[in-house]
Amino acid sequence: MEQVASQIGIKGIREGLLISVPDRGSFADLVALLNVELAQKQAFLQGSQVALQVGYRKLDKEYLRQLQAVFEQNQLELWAVLAEDPSAREAARELALATRLSGSQTDLNGNFLSQMPEPGTANTVASAQPAQGGLILKETLRSGRSIFHEGHVVVIGDVNPGAEIVASGDVIVWGRLRGLVHAGALGDETAVICALELNPTQLRIADQIAISPDEKRGRTIPEQVAIRNGQIVAEMWQK
Amino acid sequence: MSGKVVTVTSGKGGVGKTTVTANIATALAMLGKKVVAIDADIGLRNLDVVMGLENRIVYDLVDVIEGRCRLRQAMIKDKRQPDLYLIPAAQTRDKMAVSPSDMILVCDELRQEMDYIIIDSPAGIERGFRNAIAPADHVLIVTNPEVSAVRDADRIIGLLESEEKGPGRLIINRLKPEMVARGDMLSIDDVLDILAVELIGVIPEDESILISSNRGTPVAMSGLNGSSASQAFRNVAQRIEGQTVPFVDLTPKTGLLNRLNNWFSKS
Structure with missing residues (x-):
C-alpha cells in the first residue's frame, strides 16, 4: 500500500479539488489509501467539493456509494467522477454525480488549463x-x-x-x-x-x-x- | 551475512542506467564481493546483453516469482568474475507480472548469501520503478548533464523521499569536460545546485563504454587502455564500499593549441 501512496494526486481546480487515484489495485486498498491521505490533509481540504479521477478503474453504484461515504467522513463532498470506463460513468450519473468538469477546462490528462476564475463567479x-x-x-x-x-x-x-x-x-x-x-x-x-x-x-x-x-x-x-x-x-x- | 540492495534508477530513459548497473556490479565483484545484478526492466531487458550473458539465459525473474524455477537456477554466473551473477528480466511479459512485494521477497532471499544486490530499474515512475525501489537499501540516481535528465532526476528524488528511501546518491554520467569548459554543458556544480544530493560518481563520456557494451564486456573490467570511465566506475564501487576516493580531475588539459583556440574564440 505504501508503494501507491503518492499515486493519489490532489490539486486545486476552479470547482474545488481534483483528486486522482490509481487505476489498479483492489477497491479495499483504494478506500484505505484515501482514508489515510484525506485524514492527513483534512485540516486544509475539508469543506471542499471533490472531483474524483478514477482512470480505467471499474466502479459500480455500490462502490461509488462507498466512496461518497469515505469523502463524507472526511468532510468532503464528492460531486463528480471522471472515469474512462463507460459503465462507471453510467453508474455515476445514476447517483446524480457529474462525469465531466464544466467548460472543459481540463486537458486530456485532467490537468487544469486555466486556473483563473471568471469575474463575477x-x-x-x-x-x-x-x-x-x-x-x-x-x-x-x-x-x-x-x-x-x-x-x-x-x-x-x-x-x-x-x-x-x-x-x-x-x-x-x-x-x-x-x-x-x-x-x-x-x-x-x-x-x-x-x-x-x-x-x-x-x-x-x-x-x-x-x-x-x-x-x-x-x-x-x-x-x-x-x-x-x-x-x-x-x-x-x-x- | 546480510547483503545490501542497491537500486540504480533515473526517471528519464537513455541516461545509462543499464551501463552503470553492469559496471558497478562488475567493479564490486572485482573488489572481491559477491554480487548479483537484477534486471527489473521486465519486457525490455538488456542488462544481459551489456554483460554479455544473453545466450545463457534459461530462467528469468518472472519464472522465479511464479515458481517455475528456484532462485538459484535463474542466477547466471558471469563469464569472467567468479562471484558475479545476473538474474535477467523476462522479455515476453510486462511490468505487471512482478509486484513490489515479490521484489522484496526475492531480495530478502538473496541477502542471505550475497554482499550486494544491484537492481537495474526501468525508465519511468510507474510500476517498474516501484518494483525496483521497493527492496532498496540504497538508491543511485543516474543523470546526464542536461536539463531534461536533471529535471527527471529531481522528480525521482522527490518520489524517493516520499517513499522514505532517502534522497539517494547521484551519478552524473556522460560528462564532456570540454563542453563544460566552453560553457555548452551543465557543469557538476550546476547539477548539484538543483538536485542538492550527495554525489557518488562522475562518469566522463567515453567511446570505450559503447564499444565494451556492444561487446558485452563492462568497461570497468576491460579498461585496459587506462580509460577514464573505467576508473570512474571502479571509484564508484569503492565509494559504495564506504571508502573515501577523491574525484578524478576532469578539467580538460590545456595544451598550447587549446589555449590558442581559447584565446582566438575570446577575441
Whole structure:
C-alpha cells in the first residue's frame, strides 16, 4: 500500500479539488489509501467539493456509494467522477454525480488549463475576504510536487523547476524559486510573491501571467513580485 | 551475512542506467564481493546483453516469482568474475507480472548469501520503478548533464523521499569536460545546485563504454587502455564500499593549441 501512496494526486481546480487515484489495485486498498491521505490533509481540504479521477478503474453504484461515504467522513463532498470506463460513468450519473468538469477546462490528462476564475463567479466572492491561514513547508519542493492551499504558503527551501504552488494568498519562498507559483489564485490582485532568488519558470498573480526574461539573471538578491498598474513586476527587496 | 540492495534508477530513459548497473556490479565483484545484478526492466531487458550473458539465459525473474524455477537456477554466473551473477528480466511479459512485494521477497532471499544486490530499474515512475525501489537499501540516481535528465532526476528524488528511501546518491554520467569548459554543458556544480544530493560518481563520456557494451564486456573490467570511465566506475564501487576516493580531475588539459583556440574564440 505504501508503494501507491503518492499515486493519489490532489490539486486545486476552479470547482474545488481534483483528486486522482490509481487505476489498479483492489477497491479495499483504494478506500484505505484515501482514508489515510484525506485524514492527513483534512485540516486544509475539508469543506471542499471533490472531483474524483478514477482512470480505467471499474466502479459500480455500490462502490461509488462507498466512496461518497469515505469523502463524507472526511468532510468532503464528492460531486463528480471522471472515469474512462463507460459503465462507471453510467453508474455515476445514476447517483446524480457529474462525469465531466464544466467548460472543459481540463486537458486530456485532467490537468487544469486555466486556473483563473471568471469575474463575477462565486470564486471572486471568496477573494473578497482576505486569505486566511498559512502553510509552512520546511523542505525543497522537487519537480512534480504540487501544493494547493487556500491561504498563504511559506516555503523554507527551494522550489525546483517542475514544481508548482497554487495559493489563494501570498507565497514566500525562503530559498530559490525556479518553479511555478500562482499567488492570489482566487482572484486576489494584492497577493505578492517573494523569493530570496527569483528565477521562476512562470509566475501568476490572480489572472495575470508572467514569465522570466530569457537572458540568464546573475542577480541573487531577494525580490518581491506584485501587480502594479495591471502588470506583474518584480522589485528588488531593498527597504 | 546480510547483503545490501542497491537500486540504480533515473526517471528519464537513455541516461545509462543499464551501463552503470553492469559496471558497478562488475567493479564490486572485482573488489572481491559477491554480487548479483537484477534486471527489473521486465519486457525490455538488456542488462544481459551489456554483460554479455544473453545466450545463457534459461530462467528469468518472472519464472522465479511464479515458481517455475528456484532462485538459484535463474542466477547466471558471469563469464569472467567468479562471484558475479545476473538474474535477467523476462522479455515476453510486462511490468505487471512482478509486484513490489515479490521484489522484496526475492531480495530478502538473496541477502542471505550475497554482499550486494544491484537492481537495474526501468525508465519511468510507474510500476517498474516501484518494483525496483521497493527492496532498496540504497538508491543511485543516474543523470546526464542536461536539463531534461536533471529535471527527471529531481522528480525521482522527490518520489524517493516520499517513499522514505532517502534522497539517494547521484551519478552524473556522460560528462564532456570540454563542453563544460566552453560553457555548452551543465557543469557538476550546476547539477548539484538543483538536485542538492550527495554525489557518488562522475562518469566522463567515453567511446570505450559503447564499444565494451556492444561487446558485452563492462568497461570497468576491460579498461585496459587506462580509460577514464573505467576508473570512474571502479571509484564508484569503492565509494559504495564506504571508502573515501577523491574525484578524478576532469578539467580538460590545456595544451598550447587549446589555449590558442581559447584565446582566438575570446577575441
